[in-house]
């Protein structure tokens with residue numbers, strides 16, 4: 187049984203179709219990266235899964251429980267880490283954790299708090315008010331709070347958005363540890379690298395729909411080939427190469443001062459200028475190929 | 483799992499307790515000092531020159547017992563309004579709580595109970611201060627925290643419902659000006675309502691703060707049979723406000 191199953195889910199806010207016929211299945215035990223640009227409907231999907239938004243149409247099952255009717259049973263077994271920090275800032279680190287251990291009906295509160303503190307590596311700051319923590323510590327605490335009851339399923343909404351690279355790496359280690367323990371993870375992100383590093387599978391989301399899903403490597407091979415070149419040159423030179431690449435049926439786009447040619451291994455000999463930079467194709471290339479929009 | 487679970491309600495209250503521990507000193511200080519300031523001012527200003535007795539009660543004791551209602555409304559309706567709005571809109575606390583196995587009904591019940599308990603305690607402070615000013619302690623006074631608790635529950639529900647209904651925080655001004663202030667002034671705290679015109683006296687019977695003032699004074703100076711009716715009215719109001727708060731906050735929190 188899949189941990190999450192969504193079929194034809196629609197959620198509108200007045201004229202905005204935030205989620206617009208979403209099909210998504212997350213098998214137990216994997217980390218699925220929900221990748222999409224701002225406004226794609228990632229957070230709305232997360233809110234639908236926690237019963238904080240009610241779908242207009244479609245079927246939702248979480249851990250076998252039908253939503254919204256059995257949402258509370260599903261929430262009891264699920265951990266949620268929100269996109270926006272909502273810790274109690276005047277209260278101590280350990281009290282923040284203890285309150286949520288109670289809300290999740292954990293039998294041994296003290297043990298659960300100790301475990302979460304170890305996970306967040308905040309044991310020595312347990313008595314400090316959240317106010318006094320650094321940004322990275324706060325984010326670790328926010329994640330640990332969502333794990334205080336050892337959930338089987340974890341929803342992470344943009345776990346590293348707005349963090350500097352060093353803190354991001356810390357959070358990735360934390361999530362990798364969680365994955366190693368066998369939890370099912372649904373993680374939304376608009377960082378390619380995050381999805382490629384952590385996700386067993388990705389679902390690309392745009393305008394409320396999943397437009398492609400699969401293992402990152404397979405998606406890239408299917409939609410963006412093996413290699414992509416970036417050609418930095420004056421406009422006239424780029425325009426000439428662009429026409430040739432389009433004529434050859436390759437995916438092309440402008441990225442700032444560069445011309446990007448996707449799946450360049452299929453280019454006829456001589457098309458790609460020698461000074462162009464070749465790199466492996468990425469999920470970003472897949473996304474642009476499929477939607478014409480940039481991710482980040 | 484559709485019913486209200488005590489564990490969820492207690493969990494919500496435990497969050498309030500954890501936060502309250504960070505600011506209980508200042509709240510307790512002002513709750514004790516404020517009635518003293520009022521009683522000194524009224525006692526010195528009115529009590530010695532213009533009025534000395536109302537309905538056969540010393541004016542200081544009349545105001546002091548009436549101020550239980552003032553303390554209750556300021557410890558319940560206002561914290562419920564501002565607290566709910568801030569927790570929902572600025573701190574996103576309710577997003578976090580509702581992602582756990584807690585329903586809006588349990589959230590509202592926990593918030594109301596906590597405010598009720600807190601206002602039940604703080605509402606009693608003016609009575610303690612008045613005893614310090616010479617009011618004779620009697621056993622009936624032991625019921626005052628309970629009356630304060632019940633009334634505070636109703637105002638907590640009202641405050642939560644208001645917070646769930648307004649779009650912006652400044653709209654609270656309408657509610658405080660049009661509802662809270664008139665209720666507070668016409669509760670019979672500072673002057674007996676039988677001096678008011680007939681229609682205002684009838685309206686006062688609908689004012690829960692007036693009912694609380696009467697219950698507290700009767701607890702101090704002797705109960706009447708009608709007090710049971712007044713208490714029943716307050717309990718019915720608690721239930722109505724609870725349902726209203728659940729409905730308004732559900733509309734606000736669940737998209």
Ligand SMILES: Nc1ncnc2c1ncn2[C@@H]1O[C@H](COP(=O)(O)OP(=O)(O)OP(=O)(O)O)[C@@H](O)[C@H]1O
Pocket residue numbers: 199202203204222223224225226227228229230231269376737
């Ligand atoms: N409560 C709401 N009321 C009205 N519109 C909403 C609401 N929540 C979301 N929307 C709209 O739905 C769309 C999808 O928003 P959502 O927050 O799900 O996107 P997202 O993929 O999480 O974006 P981001 O990467 O910026 O977090 C947006 O157009 C947003 O403005």
Ligand SMILES: [Mg+2]
Pocket residue numbers: 228229230269343344
């Ligand atoms: Mg989002």
